[in-house]
Amino acid sequence: MSFLYCVQKIIGKFINIICLVYGYLRYQSRKNQLPAVKNDVLLIPAVEIAQRIKEKKAYLKRIEQVNPIINAVIKSRGEAIREAEPIDEKLESDWERVGHLPLLGVPFTVKDTVGVKGMPFCGGLVSRKNEIANKDSIVVSNLRQAGAIPIAITNVPEALMSFGTSNCLFGRTNNPYDLALIPGGSSGGEGALISSAGSIIGVGTDVGGSIRLPAYFCGIFGHKPSNGVISCDGLFFLKAPELEPLFTAGPMCRYATDLKPMLKAMAKDQISRLPKIDSVVDLSKI
Incomplete structure (x- = not known):
């Protein structure tokens, strides 16, 4: 082995050591600098994402499963699927107009005293x-404008005058936790259905x-x-004049975190009547 070759080997190793030391000193303070993954969607396998995208009928299928047991829905909206189909296209072609919608593509159900065009309005x-109903109520129209899609009408007691939910048209709605118990009223169909997923x-x-x-x-919000x-x-x-000042629509949700965005969507411009809705509440001072 020639002297020159040995010198080249030594110099090469020396350069490698210098590069390793430099790299360590240069980049050690920058390790773990990537932002944490805060959106669980980013950690879902591709096959699961594809399956979720295809499951536009998930809630309608669930209604078919549970309604024979709890009797909460008086009519489903098959056209909801057609209304959901263009959402992906809208996101691609008109993101600036629809991307900000807070409830885009979210299904919702409606008590049978709240008008949804073409659906039963029996009370x-x-x-x-x-x-x-020959037109959407304002609250349903507001939810549609927020991107949500009505999928079903739910049962109520006769004239809303009961803390249970039963009538001579559609029968009795059952509590999903115990079918022998009532779900409450008069929005009992909503309570039972949301509780049943x-x-x-x-x-x-x-x-x-x-x-x-x-x-x-029913254990919801x-x-x-x-x-x-x-x-x-x-x-x-x-x-009834004495009751009208007390009457209002309101949100019902499976998760508490959905109450505020849904209330905002339902109220639309009238949300200004609640100027402190986004204020942070210090529970220790209550």
């Missing part, structure tokens, strides 16, 4: 058994507990906002 009354969010109405009691009985925050245009209610 649980035999005298209204053939009544069909047949819906994720829904529209209820309330005077004296009609959102809050089903939420409590509901909120009765102040009167006037959500429009009552297109809602069925037996008129």
Whole structure:
């Protein structure tokens, strides 16, 4: 082995050592500099993402499974699937207009006293058994404008006058936790369906507990906002002057985190009546 070759080997190793030391000193302070993954979607396998995209019928299928048991839905909207189909195309072609919509593509259900065009609008009354809403109520229209899609109408007691949910048109709605028990009322169909994972969010109405009691009985979340925050245009209610100031629509959700965005969508511009809705509440001071 020649002397020159040995010198070259030594110099080469020396250069490698210098490079390693330089690299360590240069980059050691920058390790773990990547931002943490905060969106779980980024960690889902491709096959699961593809499956989720295809599951546009998931809630309608779930309704088919649970409704024979709990009897919460009086009619589903098959056209909801057609309304959901263009969403992917809209996201690609018109992101600036639709990308900001807070409930884009989210399915929701509606109590049978809240008008959805072309759907039953009975209020649980035999005298209204053939009544069909000829237009969307303002609250449903607002939710549609937020990107949400109505998928079903849910059961109520006759004229909303019960803390249970039963009528002579569609029968009795059962509590999903115990079929022998009631789901509360008058938004009992919503409470039972959301609790059964047949819906994720829904529209209820309330005077004296009609959102809050089903939420409590069925283990979900509901909120009765102040009167006037959500429009009552297109809602069925037996008129009583002493009760009208107490009547309002409100959100019902499986998860508490959905209450505020849904309330904002339902109220739209009227949300200005709640100027502190985004204020942080210090629970220790309550």
